[in-house]
Amino acid sequence: MTEEKKMLFSQDALKKLLWPLIIEQFLAIAMGMADTVMAASCGEAVVSGISLVDSICVLLIGLFTAMASGGAVVAAQYMGHGDKEMVGRASNQLFIAVGGVALLFMTIALIWNKGLLALLYGNVEADVMSAARIYFYIVAVSFPFLGIYNGGAALFRAVGDSKVSMKVSLVANLVNVAGNAILIYGAGIGVTGAALSTLFSRILSAVLIVMLLKKSDKIIMSNQWRLDTKILGKILYIGVPNGLENSIFQIGKLLTTSLIAGFGMAATTANAVTGSIASFQQIPANAIGVAMITVIGQCIGAGESEQALYYLKKMMKVAYACMILLGIPMIIFARPICGIYHLSPETMKITVFLLCYSCVCCMLVHPLSFAQSNALRAAGDVRFTMIVAIASMWLCRVGMAYILGQGLGLGVIGVWIAMTMDWVVRAFLFTNRIRTGKWLKYKDRLVK
Numbered sequence: 001m002t003e004e005k006k007m008l009f010s011q012d013a014l015k016k017l018l019w020p021l022i023i024e025q026f027l028a029i030a031m032g033m034a035d036t037v038m039a040a041s042c043g044e045a046v047v048s049g050i051s052l053v054d055s056i057c058v059l060l061i062g063l064f065t066a067m068a069s070g071g072a073v074v075a076a077q078y079m080g081h082g083d084k085e086m087v088g089r090a091s092n093q094l095f096i097a098v099g100g101v102a103l104l105f106m107t108i109a110l111i112w113n114k115g116l117l118a119l120l121y122g123n124v125e126a127d128v129m130s131a132a133r134i135y136f137y138i139v140a141v142s143f144p145f146l147g148i149y150n151g152g153a154a155l156f157r158a159v160g161d162s163k164v165s166m167k168v169s170l171v172a173n174l175v176n177v178a179g180n181a182i183l184i185y186g187a188g189i190g191v192t193g194a195a196l197s198t199l200f201s202r203i204l205s206a207v208l209i210v211m212l213l214k215k216s217d218k219i220i221m222s223n224q225w226r227l228d229t230k231i232l233g234k235i236l237y238i239g240v241p242n243g244l245e246n247s248i249f250q251i252g253k254l255l256t257t258s259l260i261a262g263f264g265m266a267a268t269t270a271n272a273v274t275g276s277i278a279s280f281q282q283i284p285a286n287a288i289g290v291a292m293i294t295v296i297g298q299c300i301g302a303g304e305s306e307q308a309l310y311y312l313k314k315m316m317k318v319a320y321a322c323m324i325l326l327g328i329p330m331i332i333f334a335r336p337i338c339g340i341y342h343l344s345p346e347t348m349k350i351t352v353f354l355l356c357y358s359c360v361c362c363m364l365v366h367p368l369s370f371a372q373s374n375a376l377r378a379a380g381d382v383r384f385t386m387i388v389a390i391a392s393m394w395l396c397r398v399g400m401a402y403i404l405g406q407g408l409g410l411g412v413i414g415v416w417i418a419m420t421m422d423w424v425v426r427a428f429l430f431t432n433r434i435r436t437g438k439w440l441k442y443k444d445r446l447v448k
Helices: 012-043 044-081 083-109 113-121 128-138 142-160 162-187 190-215 229-261 265-281 281-303 305-331 334-341 343-371 371-378 382-407 411-436
Strands: none
Touching: 012 190, 012 265, 012 281, 012 305, 012 334, 012 371, 044 083, 044 113, 044 128, 044 142, 044 190, 044 229, 044 265, 044 281, 044 371, 083 128, 083 142, 083 229, 113 128, 113 229, 128 265, 142 162, 142 281, 162 190, 162 411, 229 265, 229 281, 229 334, 229 382, 229 411, 265 281, 265 305, 265 334, 265 343, 265 411, 281 305, 281 343, 281 371, 305 334, 305 343, 305 371, 334 343, 343 371, 343 411, 371 382, 371 411, 382 411
C-alpha cells in the first residue's frame, strides 16, 4: 500500500467529507418525519395518504437524482484527474440533464395525479385517497427545485465540499419545520400545510445552492449552456442505468406498498412509521454510500485502483460500526420510540415488531447491499449493479412479498421479510464482484 502521505484522502479529509453528509442525511430524514409526525395530529388517514404519495415521489425523484449521481461520478473522476475545466463543463451538462427530467416528471404528476393514484391505490379508503391527492398536487410543483438542489449538492460533494449541501439542508429543514408548525397547527390546514411547507423549503434550497455555486472557486461553471454530447453521453452512461435501476426498484416498492395497502390501515400506517423510524439507523451508512462517489471516483480518476479498494474496505467498516451502535439502542427502546406517533394498539404491535426486525437485518447486510454498490458505480461498473438490483428486486422483494404476504397470509411482516431477502442477494453478488476485481473493468472509460 502507498505511504500515508501519498494517499488521496487523509483521515481528516474523510472526516470532513463524512460528517456533513451524515448530518445532511439526518436532516433529510427529519424533514420526512416532521411531515409525518405533525400530520399525525390530523389522523392516520393523512399519515397513510402522505406515505402513499411519497412512494410515487421517490420513484419520480429517483430518476432525476440518478442524473445528478451520473454527473457527480463524472465530475469526481475529472477532479481526481486534475482537470478543473472538465469539472465545470460536466457541471453544466448535469443541470441540463437533471432539469429536463425534473420538469418532465412535474408535468406528468400534475396532469395524471388522479389517474396514477387510482391505478396504484384504488382500493384504499376514501379519506386516505383524498389526502393523497392534495399532497401529490402540491409536492409535484417542487420537483424542478429539488432537481436543481440535488444537482448542485452532488457537484459540491464530488469535489469534496460536503459542508455546502449540509448548510443548505439545515436552513431548508428549519423552514420546513416552521412551516409545518404554522400551517398545520396554526392555520389548521392539515395535509395541505405539510405539502406547502415542503414546497417552500425546496424552493429555498434551490435558490441557495445556485447562489453558492456562483461563488464557488472549486466549480467553475461555463457560461455556455448548449448541449455537449460527449460529456452528456458520459453522464448518461452512469445516469441511465442508475436511473433505470432506481425507477424499476421504486416500481417494485410501489407494488409492495399497494399490496400492503390492501392489508388495511393498520398495516399501511405501521409500514410508513417503521420506514420513517428505521431510516435513522441507516443514516451513517447512506452517507458513506454518498461519500463513495467522491472518494472512489477521485481515486479511479487519478488511476489509483489500489487506493480505491483500500478506502472501500475502510469505509465499509465504519458503516457497520455505525449500524450496530444505532441499531442496538433502537431495539431496546422500540416501543417508546414508536409511541411518539400516537398509534392504535393494533398498529403499535405491528410497528414495534417490524422496527426490531429491520434493525437486526440492517446490522447484518444493509451496508453491503447499498453503500457498497456506489463504489461500483463510481468505478463505472453501472450495468452490473443495475442487472443485479433489478433481478433481485423482482424475484425477492416483489415475488416473495406476494408469496409470503398474500399467499402465506403473513401480511406486512411477509413483505418486510421479502425485502430483506433482496438485501441478502445484493450483498452477496456485489461483494463477490469486488472480491474478483471485476468491478474495475470499466475504470478508464470516463476520463479518456
